Amino acid sequence: xxxxxxxxxxxxxxxxxxxxxxxxxxxxxxxxxxxxxxxxxxxxxxxxxxxxxxxxxxxxxxxxxxxxxxxxxxxxxxxxxxxxxxxxxxxxxxxxxxxxxxxxxxxxxxxxxxxxxxxxxxxxxxxxxxxxxxxxxxxxxxxxxxxxxxxxxxxxxxxxxxxxxxxxxxxxxxxxxxxxxxxxxxxxxxxxxxxxxxxxxxxxxxxxxxxxxxxxxxxxxxxxxxxxxxxxxxxxxxxxxxxxxxxxxxxxxxxxxxxxxxxxxxxxxxxxxxxxxxxxxxxxxxxxxxxxxxxxxxxxxxxxxxxxxxxxxxxxxxxxxxxxxxxxxxxxxxxxxxxxxxxxxxxxxxxxxxxxxxxxxxxxxxxxxxxxxxxxxxxxxxxxxxxxxxxxxxxxxxxxxxxxxxxxxxxxxxxxxxxxxxxxxxxxxxxxxxxxxxxxxxxxxxxxxxxxxxxxxxxxxxxxxxxxxxxxxxxxxxxxxxxxxxxxxxxxxxxxxxxxxxxxxxxxxxxxxxxxxxxxxxxxxxxxxxxxxxxxxxxxxxxxxxxxxxxxxxxxxxxxxxxxxxxxxxxxxxxxxxxxxxxxxxxx
Numbered sequence: 001x002x003x004x005x006x007x008x009x010x011x012x013x014x015x016x017x018x019x020x021x022x023x024x025x026x027x028x029x030x031x032x033x034x035x036x037x038x039x040x041x042x043x044x045x046x047x048x049x050x051x052x053x054x055x056x057x058x059x060x061x062x063x064x065x066x067x068x069x070x071x072x073x074x075x076x077x078x079x080x081x082x083x084x085x086x087x088x089x090x091x092x093x094x095x096x097x098x099x100x101x102x103x104x105x106x107x108x109x110x111x112x113x114x115x116x117x118x119x120x121x122x123x124x125x126x127x128x129x130x131x132x133x134x135x136x137x138x139x140x141x142x143x144x145x146x147x148x149x150x151x152x153x154x155x156x157x158x159x160x161x162x163x164x165x166x167x168x169x170x171x172x173x174x175x176x177x178x179x180x181x182x183x184x185x186x187x188x189x190x191x192x193x194x195x196x197x198x199x200x201x202x203x204x205x206x207x208x209x210x211x212x213x214x215x216x217x218x219x220x221x222x223x224x225x226x227x228x229x230x231x232x233x234x235x236x237x238x239x240x241x242x243x244x245x246x247x248x249x250x251x252x253x254x255x256x257x258x259x260x261x262x263x264x265x266x267x268x269x270x271x272x273x274x275x276x277x278x279x280x281x282x283x284x285x286x287x288x289x290x291x292x293x294x295x296x297x298x299x300x301x302x303x304x305x306x307x308x309x310x311x312x313x314x315x316x317x318x319x320x321x322x323x324x325x326x327x328x329x330x331x332x333x334x335x336x337x338x339x340x341x342x343x344x345x346x347x348x349x350x351x352x353x354x355x356x357x358x359x360x361x362x363x364x365x366x367x368x369x370x371x372x373x374x375x376x377x378x379x380x381x382x383x384x385x386x387x388x389x390x391x392x393x394x395x396x397x398x399x400x401x402x403x404x405x406x407x408x409x410x411x412x413x414x415x416x417x418x419x420x421x422x423x424x425x426x427x428x429x430x431x432x433x434x435x436x437x438x439x440x441x442x443x444x445x446x447x448x449x450x451x452x453x454x455x456x457x458x459x460x461x462x463x464x465x466x467x468x469x470x471x472x473x474x475x476x477x478x479x480x481x482x483x484x485x486x487x488x489x490x491x492x493x494x495x496x497x498x499x500x501x502x503x504x505x506x507x508x509x510x511x512x513x514x515x516x517x518x519x520x521x522x523x524x525x526x527x528x529x530x531x532x533x534x535x536x537x538x539x540x541x542x543x544x545x546x547x548x549x550x551x552x553x554x555x556x557x558x559x560x561x562x563x564x565x566x567x568x569x570x571x572x573x574x575x576x577x578x579x580x581x582x583x584x585x586x587x588x
Contacts, residue, residue: 220566305576342512362568402433414532
């Protein structure tokens with residue numbers, strides 16, 4: 001038994017605390033009678049019981065509490081129990097059986113005094129690794145299971161020294177009061193009852209970098225779970241426009257330093273950062289020949305769920321992709337859950353042997369409020385004057401990168417046919433890329449050079465006016481051995497301005513159901529300039545059809561939001577956590 005603790009002087013504000021009378025009570029005997037020491041203060045541990053598990057001594061801090069309800073210690077890693085370990089197996093209070101031979105303790109969820117921030121600690125009774133409490137295993141101390149806290153075998157929980165993310169300060173509270181919870185803080189919960197909607201769920205999301213079209217999604221995820229974002233790229237990939245730069249945002253993130261070898265980004269410190277905190281789950285995007293297997297391996301080594309986030313819907317045919325595909329296929333089939341960005345991706349995964357129950361479809365989305373803003377007529381008129389377009393000329397628009405996968409030569413050839421039948425149509429190609437010189441040459445050779453405008457790079461703010469100016473948007477992407485248009489978020493952006501879209505069947509937004517043939521636009525075969533020309537001509541020459549499509553675009557896009565997209569990520573994490581707990585024999 002420990003010695004009588006020396007009395008402490010209460011702080012000046014403790015005497016004025018209106019809860020003081022309801023907290024302090026006369027000394028009373030515990031479950032073991034008068035053996036418990038008590039000094040009249042409810043916020044002090046009154047006894048220490050030592051339990052030997054055959055290897056080390058585990059010290060359990062025991063606190064008395066009226067009605068035997070367990071409470072949360074102000075100090076980190078302290079375990080508060082309603083009664084001593086010798087009587088944990090007796091019924092009553094919050095001691096409830098979970099699996100045979102074990103006991104689960106849930107921290108009481110009550111309103112907390114002002115200034116408290118609750119952080120739930122894991123409090124589970126072994127079974128585990130053959131230790132005491134395992135059904136049929138050794139039992140110590142009169143039949144009571146040995147308890148384990150989040151910090152290890154009865155060890156205090158201390159901040160991880162490897163952590164690179166500053167954690168918010170947590171007050172130790174006011175002496176003489178008990179943490180009883182408030183509506184402003186989430187209720188404490190056992191690790192076994194981890195909920196993905198609980199901000200205390202620790203998630204690590206690893207991807208190449210943050211962008212303007214992903215920042216809203218990342219914020220929505222961070223509002224639901226305690227998420228750290230690890231970015232391993234510096235934005236030098238050939239598929240990324242340098243003008244767009246890298247976004248920082250207000251999310252809890254870190255850009256990792258690294259280098260590139262043969263188009264593969266290497267971040268040597270990524271494994272260290274993945275171990276920086278005791279994450280509950282890991283989410284990794286499909287790209288990264290180094291980052292993907294490293295994140296998957298670290299999740300498996302730590303026994304944590306791994307959730308894959310993928311937009312890919314084809315098997316690439318380059319030698320490098322064929323060499324690494326067995327690794328990718330293994331991750332497909334063994335990830336705890338997969339977030340598929342579209343129904344077309346979900347169909348591809350099922351064809352690759354993935355269990356449909358593990359697939360969660362996330363509808364691709366952008367910041368609809370930003371792209372839906374009203375555009376004044378003066379803004380559109382100014383843009384037309386800058387591009388040399390008259391007020392009565394119809395604009396066929398493409399906006400994006402100018403590279404091979406976009407299939408822009410087919411658009412230029414299709415517009416040559418449109419221009420021959422409609423002398424008041426103009427093609428605007430906005431963007432930069434390696435295909436620009438070839439496109440200029442092609443337009444001149446077809447005799448439509450004066451009818452084609454190359455407006456150069458357009459920043460995010462300027463895209464809205466381009467959509468408002470146009471009569472139809474065209475995305476003529478094609479499939480290549482090494483890439484296929486994963487989605488085409490410009491379609492979402494155009495829909496917010498009520499702009500019909502013509503896309504090929506090699507565009508993810510068309511295969512994924514956003515571009516609905518005949519309703520919100522047209523879907524045509526890839527590499528078919530004639531089909532493109534016919535679809536463009538119909539929208540330019542049929543005003544009623546164009547008006548119906550404009551209304552349908554505005555209506556459909558309201559259901560494709562970043563908030564609903566984040567819900568799919570949350571659902572995938574929830575499924576992975578439940579799956580892990582069920583495999584470990586924990587209650588759902």
